[in-house]
Amino acid sequence: MRTLLVALLLAVSAPVLADSLMPAAKYANEQLPDRAQEARAKALMETIRCLVCQGQSIADSDAEMAGDMRALIRTRIEAGEKPEAIRRWLIDRYGDWVSYKPPLDGLTWPLYALPVVFLAFGLWIVSRRLKRRRKI
Incomplete structure (x- = not known):
């Protein structure tokens, strides 16, 4: 009985242990100062699927990985990279599934x-x- 109780407690607490203790990346939940750049980043984020949630875009997801992907997109847009190049890089890295518009x-x-x-x-x-x- 005691073993069953310990197993049940571990199974219930597993999702709590899944989050990291690291702070969120700079642009995970913070917009870019330039409105035009933020608009391009937001448009791209709405077309990229969250790899954790699978049914949401990274723009709508609260998952930690989605925040990291938002930060990556905003950082690259801020550095002057084109949204289509960023999309291509994400597809090359994660596969066609990451895009809501598969080729x-x-x-x-x-x-x-x-x-x-x-x-x-x-x-x-x-x-x-x-x-x-x-x-x-």
């Missing part, structure tokens, strides 16, 4: 084609059912 290639074409296929299949089913009703 159309041999691996991702089903993402673009399957909705059209499903829609056509649904329309075909509806048209067949309507034809059956007309016959009756």
Whole structure:
């Protein structure tokens, strides 16, 4: 019983131990002084997926890694790097999945084609059912 209680406490406390004790990076939660640069950084951050949350952009995520990615983007924008170069670097480092706009290639074409296929299949089913009703 005691072992089970210790295991349960460790399982419950594991998420608490996942955060680091280091302070957040300078631009993780702080905007750039130049409004034009911040606008470019914000636009890019909204198109990059949080690797921890997976359903949010790094602009919306409170995850520590998202904060690090925001700081990285803002630092590079402040240094004069173009947003598309930063996007390319992030995709090269983390893969196409990090972007909400995956490129159309041999691996991702089903993402673009399957909705059209499903829609056509649904329309075909509806048209067949309507034809059956007309016959009756």
